[in-house]
Amino acid sequence: xxxxxxxxxxxxxxxxxxxxxxxxxxxxxxxxxxxxxxxxxxxxxxxxxxxxxxxxxxxxxxxxxxxxxxxxxxxxxxxxxxxxxxxxxxxxxxxxxxxxxxxxxxxxxxxxxxxxxxxxxxxxxxxxxxxxxxxxxxxxxxxxxxxxxxxxxxxxxxxxxxxxxxxxxxxxxxxxxxxxxxxxxxxxxxxxxxxxxxxxxxxxxxxxxxxxxxxxxxxxxxxxxxxxxxxxxxxxxxxxxxxxxxxxxxxxxxxxxxxxxxxxxxxxxxxxxxxxxxxxxxxxxxxxxxxxxxxxxxxxxxxxxxxxxxxxxxxxxxxxxxxxxxxxxxxxxxxxxxxxxxxxxxxxxxxxxxxxxxxxxxxxxxxxxxxxxxxxxxxxxxxxxxxxx
Amino acid sequence: xxxxxxxxxxxxxxxxxxxxxxxxxxxxxxxxxxxxxxxxxxxxxxxxxxxxxxxxxxxxxxxxxxxxxxxxxxxxxxxxxxxxxxxxxxxxxxxxxxxxxxxxxxxxxxxxxxxxxxxxxxxxxxxxxxxxxxxxxxxxxxxxxxxxxxxxxxxxxxxxxxxxxxxxxxxxxxxxxxxxxxxxxxxxxxxxxxxxxxxxxxxxxxxxxxxxxxxxxxxxxxxxxxxxxxxxxxxxxxxxxxxxxxxxxxxxxxxxxxxxxxxxxxxxxxxxxxxxxxxxxxxxxxxxxxxxxxxxxxxxxxx
Numbered sequence: 001x002x003x004x005x006x007x008x009x010x011x012x013x014x015x016x017x018x019x020x021x022x023x024x025x026x027x028x029x030x031x032x033x034x035x036x037x038x039x040x041x042x043x044x045x046x047x048x049x050x051x052x053x054x055x056x057x058x059x060x061x062x063x064x065x066x067x068x069x070x071x072x073x074x075x076x077x078x079x080x081x082x083x084x085x086x087x088x089x090x091x092x093x094x095x096x097x098x099x100x101x102x103x104x105x106x107x108x109x110x111x112x113x114x115x116x117x118x119x120x121x122x123x124x125x126x127x128x129x130x131x132x133x134x135x136x137x138x139x140x141x142x143x144x145x146x147x148x149x150x151x152x153x154x155x156x157x158x159x160x161x162x163x164x165x166x167x168x169x170x171x172x173x174x175x176x177x178x179x180x181x182x183x184x185x186x187x188x189x190x191x192x193x194x195x196x197x198x199x200x201x202x203x204x205x206x207x208x209x210x211x212x213x214x215x216x217x218x219x220x221x222x223x224x225x226x227x228x229x230x231x232x233x234x235x236x237x238x239x240x241x242x243x244x245x246x247x248x249x250x251x252x253x254x255x256x257x258x259x260x261x262x263x264x265x266x267x268x269x270x271x272x273x274x275x276x277x278x279x280x281x282x283x284x285x286x287x288x289x290x291x292x293x294x295x296x297x298x299x300x301x302x303x304x305x306x307x308x309x310x311x312x313x314x315x316x317x318x319x320x321x322x323x324x325x326x327x328x329x330x331x332x333x334x335x336x337x338x339x340x341x342x343x344x345x346x347x348x349x350x351x352x353x354x355x356x357x358x359x360x361x362x363x364x365x366x367x368x369x370x371x372x373x374x375x376x377x378x379x380x381x382x383x384x385x386x387x388x389x
Numbered sequence: 390x391x392x393x394x395x396x397x398x399x400x401x402x403x404x405x406x407x408x409x410x411x412x413x414x415x416x417x418x419x420x421x422x423x424x425x426x427x428x429x430x431x432x433x434x435x436x437x438x439x440x441x442x443x444x445x446x447x448x449x450x451x452x453x454x455x456x457x458x459x460x461x462x463x464x465x466x467x468x469x470x471x472x473x474x475x476x477x478x479x480x481x482x483x484x485x486x487x488x489x490x491x492x493x494x495x496x497x498x499x500x501x502x503x504x505x506x507x508x509x510x511x512x513x514x515x516x517x518x519x520x521x522x523x524x525x526x527x528x529x530x531x532x533x534x535x536x537x538x539x540x541x542x543x544x545x546x547x548x549x550x551x552x553x554x555x556x557x558x559x560x561x562x563x564x565x566x567x568x569x570x571x572x573x574x575x576x577x578x579x580x581x582x583x584x585x586x587x588x589x590x591x592x593x594x595x596x597x598x599x600x601x602x603x604x605x606x607x608x609x610x611x612x613x614x615x616x617x618x619x620x621x622x623x624x625x626x627x628x629x630x631x632x633x634x635x636x637x638x639x640x641x642x643x644x645x646x647x648x649x650x651x652x653x654x655x656x657x658x659x660x661x662x663x664x665x666x667x668x669x670x671x672x673x674x675x676x677x678x679x680x681x682x683x684x685x686x687x688x689x690x691x692x
Contacts, residue, residue: 015414016417019417019418023417023424026421026425027424027428030425030428030429030431030432031428033432034428034431034432034435037432037435037436037439038435040439041435041438041442044439044446051450079583079584080484082559107584108484108584108585108586109583109584109585110535110582111532111535112530112532112582112585112586114482114511114586139482139512141530143541146535368535378538379691380541380691381541381542381690381691382460382462382463382543382688382689382691383463383528383543383588384688386458386479386512386588387454387457387458387479388511388512389480389512389513
């Protein structure tokens with residue numbers, strides 16, 4: 001019986017198995033197609049998400065570069081496209097860990113910079129993306145806003161000054177510093193001395209010259225010395241490149257080969273503007289109101305902020321802006337030369353104290369370069385945001 | 390005899406068996422066919438959906454890129470409606486490599502001037518010579534008084550002549566542009582300094598247009614030195630006359646019809662599948678998807 005039954009089974013020709021196999025193949029193919037479409041859809045969605053992440057990273061990177069603007073190194077760059085006109089922004093991870101940004105900062109003019117930033121999302125970096133992943137490139141044209149100090153005279157005083165008979169020369173004529181290339185021609189002269197009351201500048205004997213020699217501004221008050229547009233003295237002092245305590249100093253440029261070496265007594269090299277430290281314009285802040293700082297010689301450029309008193313006892317040369325909150329005086333042998341402007345809130349330029357020479361020359365070029373060099377970046381009034389191709 | 394005996398011993402299919410087998414086979418075939426058709430429709434609908442979404446994403450990548458760069462307050466939106474917008478679309482970034490504007494006394498300063506921009510441009514392709522009717526357009530950065538910001542701005546102008554025979558001051562390759570400048574502010578000596586940025590733009594219209602196939606598409610029309618191109622279908626097909634909807638908001642978030650007051654642009658794109666697909670139920674129609682976004686204009690004046 002068993003043998004006959006087996007024979008019978010072998011001889012039957014059904015089509016169920018074939019039908020099932022064919023159906024499975026067809027259904028499998030269609031499901032695979034649908035799956036592939038779904039995967040494609042998912043990939044496109046992810047690509048879009050990565051691109052959005054990259055855009056956010058890039059924009060965040062641009063803003064971070066603006067926030068952490070390094071005025072000393074960035075503002076002193078040469079003009080695009082010469083060597084030294086572009087600074088690299090290293091690949092930096094975003095705080096949220098969503099990716100990295102990096103790029104360049106190029107100096108187009110003395111005040112205009114182009115930030116060129118590219119952001120890449122983290123999945124691109126981790127190699128989880130197929131292909132090159134997502135990246136976004138953006139540009140931001142930004143302008144360094146010069147330090148908005150309202151200089152109206154070679155020397156601005158908040159208290160009376162007695163020139164006596166010393167060799168003190170204060171000149172409001174625009175002086176172009178010797179050896180400084182690309183300075184514009186001498187411009188409109190300013191006043192020699194700017195004071196609050198008539199009679200505050202005494203016994204000049206012709207040492208004060210300018211247009212006019214003495215400018216009286218009755219409305220002058222402490223804000224003249226402590227508020228510069230939207231920038232306050234305290235904010236400028238707090239963000240200074242160099243913070244010093246009262247003491248004796250003789251600043252001088254320091255460098256190794258062609259590389260300028262930052263340091264507390266390296267205030268740039270105004271006498272060698274093409275030297276290694278020629279682009280260094282530090283903001284120097286001497287704190288401790290009530291203390292006395294003595295400059296025994298040397299030279300520097302930039303902005304010098306002195307909370308207390310300033311005494312000059314040697315041949316000190318400075319290009320830029322000096323603001324003294326306390327008194328300023330010279331001792332025997334002290335002979336400051338300033339190209340730019342001097343602002344002293346509580347003046348004590350008395351004959352007895354002023355034993356040496358002094359040459360205070362207004363210089364628009366020295367002031368403008370200082371303002372540019374220590375200025376902070378701001379967004380352009382319009383059209384600064386660029387999608388780079 | 391033996392053969393006859395074997396034939397007689399074989400049992401054939403009865404009619405009933407055949408009928409049952411045929412019915413079962415028919416049911417099976419019908420089921421397979423139904424599954425096949427359903428899966429095919431599903432697959433087709435998915436493909437169409439992906440196609441529509443891809444269209445929408447392309448629109449969302451292209452339009453915001455152009456719209457974000459607008460400075461509406463300074464005239465970058467030439468015309469606008471719910472289904473169309475004509476703008477100055479930024480295309481190039483260059484750098485002036487000669488001092489273009491001589492020292493002139495302050496005063497209104499319209500006129501034709503030449504500037505040389507560094508080659509290659511920082512971004513984008515070089516400027517094109519006009520064809521006699523159409524022009525490339527530029528904005529030249531005017532710093533004015535370098536000590537203040539309130540006089541900063543961009544001078545619009547159109548490029549009336551192009552020459553690549555003029556180099557930069559430093560001898561590197563340049564492209565000289567003769568620009569008909571329309572300066573809104575007095576010219577100051579040195580107001581356009583060496584290295585000033587130049588931005589090139591073309592006039593672009595994005596508009597919803599019904600094509601000859603009766604379907605609706607987002608079209609692009611460009612106008613630059615090489616002429617007027619378009620309208621060319623860019624995105625679509627879209628869902629009829631409401632396939633694109635622009636809404637314009639001012640800085641207070643209220644809807645505005647004044648181009649110069651636009652601070653944000655709301656954009657809704659409603660895409661439609663190329664072919665009709667089986668929708669849920671017995672219906673057949675176009676697959677529709679939509680995307681919406683709001684674009685903040687990044688280059689509006691800040692003060």
